[in-house]
Amino acid sequence: MLDAAIIGVGQTSYEAEKKGYNFAEMVYEATDQALNDAGLTMDDIDNVVSVSNDFFDGRTISCMAVMDASGASHNDGKNVSTVEGDGTFGAFYGLMRILAGVYKTTLVVVHSKGSESNPSLIYNSMFDYIYTKSTGLDHISSSALQARRYMNRYGLGEEDFARVAVKNLGNAQKNSRAHRKGSYTVSDVMGSTMLADPIKELDAAPASDGAAAIVLGHKVVAEKLGKKPVWVKGAAHCCDAYNLGDRDLSDVNALADAAQRAYAMAGIEDPFNEIDVVELYEQFSFQELLYLEAMGFCRRGEAASLLQEGVTALSGALPVNPSGGCLGAHPVLVAGMARLIEAVLQVRGEAGSYQVPGAKNALAHGVNGPCGQSHCVLVVGE
Amino acid sequence: MAQRVGVIGFGQTYHKSRREDVNGVELINEAVQAALEDSGLGIDDVDAIIIGNMDHFESVNYVDTWSVDGTGGFMKPVMKLTTGGTTGSTIGIGGYFTAASGLFDVVAVVGWEKNSESDTTGAIITCSDPVFDRFSFAGALPGLAVEASVYMKKYGVTEKDAARVAVRDRRHAMNNPYAQLRKEITEEEVLESPMLSYPVKLLDICPRTDGAACVIFAGERKAKKLSPNPAWVWASSIRHSYSYFEDIEYDTMPTLEAACRELFSNVGIKEPLKELDVVELYQPYTFAGLKWIESMGICKPGEAPQLVWDGVTDMGGELPFNPSGGVLATNCIGATGLLRIGEAALQLQGRAGDRQVEGAEVALATGFGGAFWTDMMLLGKNPW
Numbered sequence: 140m141l142d143a144a145i146i147g148v149g150q151t152s153y154e155a156e157k158k159g160y161n162f163a164e165m166v167y168e169a170t171d172q173a174l175n176d177a178g179l180t181m182d183d184i185d186n187v188v189s190v191s192n193d194f195f196d197g198r199t200i201s202c203m204a205v206m207d208a209s210g211a212s213h214n215d216g217k218n219v220s221t222v223e224g225d226g227t228f229g230a231f232y233g234l235m236r237i238l239a240g241v242y243k244t245t246l247v248v249v250h251s252k253g254s255e256s257n258p259s260l261i262y263n264s265m266f267d268y269i270y271t272k273s274t275g276l277d278h279i280s281s282s283a284l285q286a287r288r289y290m291n292r293y294g295l296g297e298e299d300f301a302r303v304a305v306k307n308l309g310n311a312q313k314n315s316r317a318h319r320k321g322s323y324t325v326s327d328v329m330g331s332t333m334l335a336d337p338i339k340e341l342d343a344a345p346a347s348d349g350a351a352a353i354v355l356g357h358k359v360v361a362e363k364l365g366k367k368p369v370w371v372k373g374a375a376h377c378c379d380a381y382n383l384g385d386r387d388l389s390d391v392n393a394l395a396d397a398a399q400r401a402y403a404m405a406g407i408e409d410p411f412n413e414i415d416v417v418e419l420y421e422q423f424s425f426q427e428l429l430y431l432e433a434m435g436f437c438r439r440g441e442a443a444s445l446l447q448e449g450v451t452a453l454s455g456a457l458p459v460n461p462s463g464g465c466l467g468a469h470p471v472l473v474a475g476m477a478r479l480i481e482a483v484l485q486v487r488g489e490a491g492s493y494q495v496p497g498a499k500n501a502l503a504h505g506v507n508g509p510c511g512q513s514h515c516v517l518v519v520g521e
Numbered sequence: 522m523a524q525r526v527g528v529i530g531f532g533q534t535y536h537k538s539r540r541e542d543v544n545g546v547e548l549i550n551e552a553v554q555a556a557l558e559d560s561g562l563g564i565d566d567v568d569a570i571i572i573g574n575m576d577h578f579e580s581v582n583y584v585d586t587w588s589v590d591g592t593g594g595f596m597k598p599v600m601k602l603t604t605g606g607t608t609g610s611t612i613g614i615g616g617y618f619t620a621a622s623g624l625f626d627v628v629a630v631v632g633w634e635k636n637s638e639s640d641t642t643g644a645i646i647t648c649s650d651p652v653f654d655r656f657s658f659a660g661a662l663p664g665l666a667v668e669a670s671v672y673m674k675k676y677g678v679t680e681k682d683a684a685r686v687a688v689r690d691r692r693h694a695m696n697n698p699y700a701q702l703r704k705e706i707t708e709e710e711v712l713e714s715p716m717l718s719y720p721v722k723l724l725d726i727c728p729r730t731d732g733a734a735c736v737i738f739a740g741e742r743k744a745k746k747l748s749p750n751p752a753w754v755w756a757s758s759i760r761h762s763y764s765y766f767e768d769i770e771y772d773t774m775p776t777l778e779a780a781c782r783e784l785f786s787n788v789g790i791k792e793p794l795k796e797l798d799v800v801e802l803y804q805p806y807t808f809a810g811l812k813w814i815e816s817m818g819i820c821k822p823g824e825a826p827q828l829v830w831d832g833v834t835d836m837g838g839e840l841p842f843n844p845s846g847g848v849l850a851t852n853c854i855g856a857t858g859l860l861r862i863g864e865a866a867l868q869l870q871g872r873a874g875d876r877q878v879e880g881a882e883v884a885l886a887t888g889f890g891g892a893f894w895t896d897m898m899l900l901g902k903n904p905w
Contacts, residue, residue, distance in 0.1 A: 163764065192576075192582070193575075193576040193577055193603070194576060194582045197647070198647050198648065198651075199575060199576070199577040199605070199644050199645060199646075199647045199648045200575070200603075200604065200605035200648040200890070200891050202603075202604060202605075202761070202891075203605065203648050203761075203763075203764055203891050203892055204650065204764060205764070206761050206762065206763060206764045206891075206892075207763075207764040207765075208764075211761055211762065212761075212762035212763060212764070215760075215779050215782075215783075216760040216761070216762035216775075216776065216779050216780075218757075218758060218759045218760075218783075219759055219760075219761045220602055220604060220611050220614065220615060220759060221602060221603060221604045221611070222600065222601065222602055223576070223584075223585075223601045223602065223603045224583070224585060224600065224601055228600055228601075231600070232600060232602070232615065232618075232619075234622070235615075235618045235619050235621075235622040235624070236618050238523060238621075238622035238623060238624065239523050239617075239618045239621035239622045239623075240523030240621065241618065241621065241757075261582060262582070264580060264581065264582040265581070265582040265583040265586065265587060267587070268580070268581065269544065374624075375598065376598045376599075376600070377596060377597065377598055378585065378586060378589055378594050378595070378596070378597060378598065378599040379589075379595070379596065380589065380590075380595055381586055381587055381588075381589050381590060392596065393596065396596060397598075507583055507585060507586055508583045508585070508586030508587075509583075509586065512586040513585065513586050513599060
């Protein structure tokens with residue numbers, strides 16, 4: 140276990156278009172909620188980490204828009220920095236600042252407005268500008284290659300992936316913050332618009348608007364300040380090879396490495412039995428299965444059976460994405476932080492109608508780069 | 522467990538206005554290889570990597586994942602931090618925290634920019650708020666021109682006073698084989714150079730550079746084994762307190778003053794002119810070399826021109842500024858702040874060659890960017 144806990148959380152609702160909000164207004168709402176949740180004010184916070192991406196914001200130095208709203212300019216100013224990547228990486232950097240013994244209370248806040256961006260063009264910009272960008276690859280077409288490789292290797296079918304969407308969009312119905320939700324059937328998913336074979340519209344996370352924030356506290360203050368602390372028991376991240384052709388896309392070695400290191404830190408030997416709930420970053424339905432395997436919850440190629448047996452359902456032995464996951468709401472960057480916040484709510488017993496009874500340990504996961512190149516895993520618990 | 526942190530290696534590219542012989546990843550790799558060689562390490566010795574640049578200069582999204590062939594980040598933790606001009610100092614401070622956390626021992630921090638592939642001003646303009654700021658504060662120059670004008674009026678400072686700062690740093694750059702602009706200039710040449718935005722002229726302001734830097738930080742557990750004389754990080758402070766250029770109080774430098782208050786009080790520095798031995802100031806233009814040293818408490822408000830004319834900040838003076846030639850000689854933006862930290866470490870290790878300040882024991886490195894934001898890192902020859 141690490142000497143740091145999450146003592147406050149806040150999320151805006153996630154919507155297709157938050158017309159009434161600019162970046163700063165979303166960040167203010169999430170920050171305010173996290174502080175209220177912790178019972179703290181900005182005076183109690185000694186440093187801030189903001190998370191944003193210049194491409195998605197269409198603005199260079201995208202963090203500049205939120206220095207006031209995040210509290211970084213409060214009073215004499217806070218020691219602030221900015222992570223560009225998924226919110227889980229922001230949480231990880233916040234953790235570094237606490238564990239370094241320099242700060243006691245870190246606010247981490249993430250924002251993104253999918254409605255003001257062109258995801259296909261923006262994701263295309265992560266590919267090599269000499270060799271691959273000009274092929275038009277984006278997040279959907281590159282992930283389709285990954286899905287097909289995964290299918291071919293383990294004899295999986297498109298229906299296996301559709302069942303993930305049915306589960307998660309169904310779970311999302313219980314989450315008032317989710318953006319896309321509903322009682323869909325496998326044939327609804329199979330019949331939705333083809334985006335890039337085999338990925339169809341309901342297999343893909345929507346582009347959402349929203350913001351989320353957490354307050355991290357050092358052990359010396361976590362038990363005195365804020366809500367009942369949810370401890371960070373393990374945390375690790377890892378980055379795989381860049382070129383898609385340099386990886387077997389169905390291996391996801393970086394996730395396996397990050398998960399194993401996070402488990403070791405948390406003293407977890409048997410993740411399936413020791414972790415009670417998983418909130419993972421499935422930008423596409425098939426990734427939930429692929430990533431569960433890489434994290435060691437079952438053998439390679441077997442996650443589809445787990446799903447079909449109901450093991451990963453809300454009522455199953457290992458509920459996965461009870462909040463609806465990224466298929467239910469996907470503000471880029473924020474989505475990983477939302478996973479962490481949902482994990483915290485589960486451990487607190489505050490997840491309402493999608494609470495997993497008696498959840499003690501929860502896993503949260505976030506992703507950066509093409510086809511899950513870089514992964515961050517956090518294990519939180521009582 | 523938290524641990525103290527030292528700099529054990531530093532590598533940089535030979536900086537130029539245009540590096541057509543390498544792409545971005547190759548440029549990054551040059552700096553990483555140089556830093557590994559400098560520290561006697563192999564990439565397997567590195568536990569984590571932090572990288573930073575400004576996205577819109579090269580138009581590469583997710584630079585952390587794109588650059589692994591250059592950084593050596595394959596199957597390692599790689600994180601990207603970016604905060605505009607302060608990026609280089611921000612990642613340096615990030616490397617310090619990452620090693621200090623005790624979860625990692627050796628952290629390679631990589632800053633880079635290939636400005637020749639960018640429309641630098643076109644990209645910087647979009648940092649300003651599109652509704653309130655962009656029509657008046659478009660790009661890096663306007664805020665600086667306002668600040669310089671206010672400073673000149675308030676204290677009767679002249680353009681020639683500022684020119685003296687450029688003459689100093691360009692002279693210092695002659696001692697640095699890595700610097701981009703290695704040609705001495707005179708006050709007259711600065712005054713006669715083209716006016717960009719009154720009172721800021723071409724030779725008052727930094728160039729744009731292709732270049733990369735890599736600084737290797739190590740936690741105390743390993744630092745002493747890996748290096749005979751690490752340069753120890755004493756403390757850092759950061760203030761990014763503005764979202765709008767129009768909110769800035771241009772007659773002072775509030776973020777620098779606040780960052781100095783925190784930094785100096787944390788380590789007990791009361792008289793920075795006497796207690797610091799060398800400063801690598803992120804000085805984007807000449808007037809900053811006057812006004813900002815007043816904000817840092819090096820001298821009283823309005824007295825910086827005399828101090829600079831007296832040679833106090835020259836090599837051989839009481840407190841040399843920018844022995845490397847500083848930002849006026851080299852400005853690969855995402856690396857600029859990190860170069861300040863790397864150069865400060867070289868000074869403390871006594872490895873700065875022709876640009877060595879004799880007997881340097883306490884060195885300050887700063888960063889500037891965004892809407893007049895400040896980063897600072899203080900390093901010492903001995904652990905604090």
